[in-house]
Amino acid sequence: MLLEDLSKRLTERALAAGSRMPPWPETVRGVPNGVLRSALFGAIGRCKRARLDRELIASVEGVVIRYSGMQLDQSDLDVWEGILHLSRNADLVQPIRFGARQFLRLIGRGGENGGSLGKGDRKWLKSVVTRLAGANVELQQGPYTYIGSLINEVLLDDSNGQYMVTLNPRMRVLFSRDAYTGVDWIIRRSLQGYPLAQWLHGYYSTHARPYPHNVDTLHSLCGSKTGASAKTEMAKERALRCWRTATLEPALQLLEKAHNDCGQYFRSEISPGGLVTIERTPTVAQKKHLQKRGQYPLMFRG
Secondary structure, three states: HHHHHHHHHHHHHHHHHHOOOOOOOOOEEEEEEHHEOOEEEEOOOOOOOOOOEEEEEOOHEEEEEEEEEOEEHHHHHHHHHHHHHHOOOOOOOEEEEHHHHHHHHHOOOOOOOOOOOOOHHHHHHHHHHHHHOOEEEEEOOEEEEEEEEEEOOOEEEOOOOOOEEEOHHHHHHOEEEOEEEEHHHHHHHHHOHHHHHHHHHHHHOOOOOOEEEEEEHHHOOOOOOOOOOOOOHHHHHHHHHHHHHHHHHHHHHHHHHHHHHOOEEEEEEEEOEEEEEEEEOOOOHHHHHHHHOOOOOOOOOO
């Protein structure tokens, strides 16, 4: 009964926030934890996208996602994060307005100081927004489930590249307290072009104290297609070893360098048995959470 009461209170608190998004700083991008702890926006590189129909997406325990639409990758997440960023501290009932050039620079394409942006960039943005508008999720995260679109409606004026985007107001429940993470945008942007490093950054950002994971667990959670066509268990194991050496280890090195460049502590280690251990500097909010549990600063060197 106590668990039922707690679940009810959490749900009521989330719904009481209405459709107004929470604010977060300019330097971060707010994303629901369930999204970052799954393969919804996978590290799939430039492989051919599949169309999914209520496909069960790989995720951590406590998160259940079924997805319908074209497969999504980390560049799609850049765009969705940008749209969410413009909606912060706003009422989701109201449309979000932006120009294509302005938005492309917001998400790090074309540079901040007037870098080149051409017709191809605007065409790419339109294709991603179209893909997100056709994406529907059933996302169970905590005591509630959001069933709906990632983007509700889009109006584009092709003559001047002006967008008017509307999100589903019910999406607000995914941004209740402790249900979303502010991802460091400087680090994420520095990792553009390296989808696994970006996925790892998002995933580990959601953890105040990252749990050790086996290599095959990370391989599944990030949505990697490496080894998907292997016919035997031996071939799958060989593909996984190759993925670890050629893809995972370099991605972790990139992630460590990106953190160090920003003055943040990050260290990774993979044991001979394939156990991945991460140490990182938690955010201010995560430090407070750990302090309440008596796990900071003793558990961290950063």
